[in-house]
Amino acid sequence: MTEGALKLCATSEVPQDQSLRVDLPGRDPLAVCRLNGNWFVLADTCTHGMASLSEGEIMGGRIYCPFHGGSFDIRTGAVADPPCTVDVETFPCFEKDDHVYLDLGTP
Ligand code: FES
Numbered sequence: 673m674t675e676g677a678l679k680l681c682a683t684s685e686v687p688q689d690q691s692l693r694v695d696l697p698g699r700d701p702l703a704v705c706r707l708n709g710n711w712f713v714l715a716d717t718c719t720h721g722m723a724s725l726s727e728g729e730i731m732g733g734r735i736y737c738p739f740h741g742g743s744f745d746i747r748t749g750a751v752a753d754p755p756c757t758v759d760v761e762t763f764p765c766f767e768k769d770d771h772v773y774l775d776l777g778t779p
Contacts, residue, residue, distance in 0.1 A: 677766070677773040680704050680713065684770065691735060693726035696774075701726075702763065704772055705735060705746050711772050712746045713765040719751075719758040 678696060681704055686692045691705040693716050701716035703726040714735070716726050723739035730736070734743040734752045742756030749762040764775035 691726040715761040
């Protein structure tokens with residue numbers, strides 16, 4: 673285990689321009705997204721409803737909600753398309769030894 677970090681998944685679990693829902697004990701679900709070879713972690717639950725964003729599609733740097741088609745910028749979590757009006761939370765992450773980690777900062 674890397675100090676100050678939580679292992680989320682193996683890089684092989686997330687194809688290019690796809691996302692994976694990760695459930696960690698005691699935390700809200702996360703969406704691990706692979707975009708142009710970079711990693712981003714967002715809250716998995718859409719801010720418009722109870723949809724799982726990782727079940728949506730990634731196109732043009734946005735993740736699209738499978739319920740009503742709202743979208744968010746994967747890099748920033750900012751709303752990109754209605755009906756969403758509230759940004760989705762993003763979390764720092766990094767890749768190490770073929771795994772993606774949630775960066776919890778310096779312990
Ligand atoms: S629940 Fe995501 S756009 Fe409505």
